[in-house]
Amino acid sequence: MDRREFMRLSAGAALGLLLPPPIWGKGPEVVVAEGDPARAVRAAVDALGGMRSIVGPGDLVLVKPNISFARPPEWSATTHPVVVGEVVRMCLEAGARRVVVADHPLHDPRKCIDRTGIGEALKGMKKVSILMADRERFYQEVKVPKGKVLRRVKLLKALLEADKVIHVPVAKSHSAAGVSLGIKGMLGLVWDRGYFHRTDLHRTMAELATVVRADLTIVDATRALLTKGPGGPGKVAHLNAVVASRRVLDADAAAVGLAPWWGRRTEPWEIKHLAIAADMGLGTLSPEVKKVRV
Numbered sequence: 001m002d003r004r005e006f007m008r009l010s011a012g013a014a015l016g017l018l019l020p021p022p023i024w025g026k027g028p029e030v031v032v033a034e035g036d037p038a039r040a041v042r043a044a045v046d047a048l049g050g051m052r053s054i055v056g057p058g059d060l061v062l063v064k065p066n067i068s069f070a071r072p073p074e075w076s077a078t079t080h081p082v083v084v085g086e087v088v089r090m091c092l093e094a095g096a097r098r099v100v101v102a103d104h105p106l107h108d109p110r111k112c113i114d115r116t117g118i119g120e121a122l123k124g125m126k127k128v129s130i131l132m133a134d135r136e137r138f139y140q141e142v143k144v145p146k147g148k149v150l151r152r153v154k155l156l157k158a159l160l161e162a163d164k165v166i167h168v169p170v171a172k173s174h175s176a177a178g179v180s181l182g183i184k185g186m187l188g189l190v191w192d193r194g195y196f197h198r199t200d201l202h203r204t205m206a207e208l209a210t211v212v213r214a215d216l217t218i219v220d221a222t223r224a225l226l227t228k229g230p231g232g233p234g235k236v237a238h239l240n241a242v243v244a245s246r247r248v249l250d251a252d253a254a255a256v257g258l259a260p261w262w263g264r265r266t267e268p269w270e271i272k273h274l275a276i277a278a279d280m281g282l283g284t285l286s287p288e289v290k291k292v293r294v
Contacts, residue, residue, distance in 0.1 A: 028290035030245040030254040035294035037222045037242070038086040043294045044218065044244035045090065054215050054246075055164050057095030062162035063087055064214070066170045066185050067103045067118050067132075070111035075232040076225035079170045081117035083220045083242065087168055088128055100158050102131040103188045106231075109134055131158055139191040142211065146280065149200050150207040154191035159212065167214035167248060171221040171239070173229035173261050176201055178271050180230050181255050182217045182248035183209050202273035209248060209282055217251040219243040224259045249274060249283030 033044035045051050055061055065079035073080050084101065091099050101122065105112045109132035113119040122128050133139070139154035159165060169185030176197065177184050183205050187193045189212055196204045221241040228234025237259050245251035253268040260266075268285040269275050278285050 029247070029250045029284070029287035030243060030289045031292060032241055032243050032254060032258075032289055033292040033294060034239075034241045037080055037082040037220075037240075039294040040222070040240070040242045040292075041083055041086045041218060041244075042090065043292045044242050045216070047290055047292055048216070048244055048246065051090040051094045054166070055091050055094035055096050058097045059091075059095070059163040060161065061091045061096045061099045061164045061166060062158055063091065063099055063101045063166045063168060064159075064185070064189060065101065065103060065118070065168040065220075066180075066188060067101075067112050067116045068106045068188055069231050070107035070115045071232060072115055073117050074223075074236070075234075076170060076172055076223045076236045077230060077232045078112075078116040078118075079168050079220045080222050081121035083218070083222065084118055084168055085121035085125075087166060087218060088122060088125060091164075091166065092125070092127060096164075097127065099125075099128045100131055100162070101128065102133055102156060102158050104156070104190070104193070105132045105134050133158070136191055144207055144211050146210040147207040148203070150196075150204040153208060153211070155212065156189045159189050165212075165214045165216075167217045169217070169219055170225075171219055171243075171255050171258065172225035172232075173227055173234065175229065177205070177273060178266070179252075179256060179261050181219055181252040182214075183252055183273055183277060186212045186248075203276055205273045206276035206280055206282070209277055210280060214248055215246065217245055217248045219251050219255045221255055221258050226259055227262060245287065247283040247287075249277045249285075250287040253283070253285045253287055254289050
């Protein structure tokens with residue numbers, strides 16, 4: 001059952017998002033590519049089997065970056081526009097019939113598109129649209145079968161309708177979550193983010209990851225906001241790296257070790273929502289990592 005079939009058959013249970021991931025064969029669990037942002041994205045995805053192993057001809061693809069703040073790329077509060085542009089370009093090259101770039105903005109949508117550079121990066125690309133989902137009508141409630149705290153959640157309809165989902169979060173610190181990477185970035189796909197902060201933030205984020213399954217996660221660590229996240233401005237480190245994996249937890253676990261967050265080195269198991277996600281069987285905190293330089 002794909003996501004569109006799920007929409008047709010069920011308006012309540014997120015069964016279509018709970019299918020076990022395909023077996024991809026041998027290869028690295030995570031790739032860390034360093035160098036020019038666009039070339040690093042391509043090298044990381046190629047090392048995982050290439051975009052054509054993920055996106056097929058005719059697919060409707062949702063690309064979910066972090067573009068919810070009206071901040072310039074230099075602040076590292078949002079995903080680098082070059083990274084987003086290259087991911088979208090690769091999806092089109094793989095045969096996607098349409099690519100929707102979507103996020104739930106915290107600031108004025110037009111300012112987010114302009115100041116993040118996302119509008120310019122996607123300018124002129126055919127079969128590509130930007131969805132700044134700032135209205136409740138863009139979301140649909142689904143059940144969270146494995147949730148203990150998060151029993152139901154309103155998810156972005158474009159997520160449920162997509163054939164493939166590529167998550168492209170930025171690497172940054174977060175005042176409540178410690179770090180904001182892939183799992184934290186998934187909050188941009190829900191309507192009521194405030195609920196997560198009013199309850200057990202770490203557990204609800206991990207439980208959200210049981211129903212939001214990206215086919216590919218690419219963490220933009222070209223530069224990282226080490227302090228004053230998630231909105232900045234704060235201390236920014238230029239890491240010139242991207243981290244790619246088919247499992248979001250594996251990508252997060254590898255990305256945590258790339259920089260000192262809040263002035264100290266942090267192990268993946270010290271980030272509570274990552275530890276909970278590992279306990280829920282969503283991946284590993286010690287993934288096999290392949291490093292590539294371009």
